[in-house]
Amino acid sequence: MMKKRVELSTYCWIISALSTAFICGVFLYALQRPDNNLAVWISGAAIIMLFFSTLCYMPLSISLDSGSLNINRPLKIKSIPLSDIAEVRLCPPTMGAKRICGSGGWFGWYGWFSEKGLGKYFAYYGKASDCFLVTLKNGKKYMLGCKDAPEMVNAIKEKINQ
Template sequence: MKQTTIKKRVELSSYCWIISALSTALMCGVFIYALKQPDNEWAVCILGVAIALLFLFTLCYMPLSISLDNESLNINRSLKIKSIPLTEIANVKLCAPTMGAKRICGSGGWFGWYGWFSEKNLDKYFAYYGKASDCFLVTLKNGKKYMLGCKDAPEMVNAINEKINQ
């Protein structure tokens, strides 16, 4: 079988860009202000570590692109690639998250949406997306669900369905 790879970029919504830029600017401003205060070494260290950890978690989970090859569906992140073998996928369909989605643990727009979410009609799922309008739901045979998003989501969904139905 010929090896084919499809790769689509995750695009962030305007909301994500605004929230990310404002939050980052605010954190930098508070950090710079704390640096200028006398006798504040411990506070500066704690604040610096907290900001570094926040950005580290972002680098670990923020989705950059979604790719598909003959063996797996891949969520490409800055520091790691999450691979889902095609043999484990039961169903893939276009599905945007609703406004009723509850964040259990994760980011609600800071450099995208990633982490655990819950919705009444979908139950619990792990999300990796930048725009709600670009989303699709991947359900595994073991019941786990992933809300993924990328540019040209309908094309990606069709490509995944073709591969899992071969």
């Protein structure tokens, strides 16, 4: 079994820290105002939903076992059977990638993106320079990223060619 950690870029760390501090500041401000009961409930619910979505999708690591490629997230593991993989190659996203729905740097990049030349894909990565593209036989695409991406790509290729 091979397991590689997803490392967040400096941009991700800065965006995540500043956004979290801002969100907490707004919530604490709303808590101090006795006449803002509705605002406290609404902002509290929004914060819970925001952090819950992060826990559901934020990639922590990518692992490879005998039968599947796994995207390890805080609350769930997304497994892709090796038999479903048509192609895997190093492929960092471009500056032209458009976010359809997901995070653009808040605790990583995850969600649906679209790019000229690649089309629509689901992303799970922390640094654009660590990315590789997994294309399934049914046409679905995943942009994944982890430390030592070339090593992971070679290991996946070895497994799918056996």
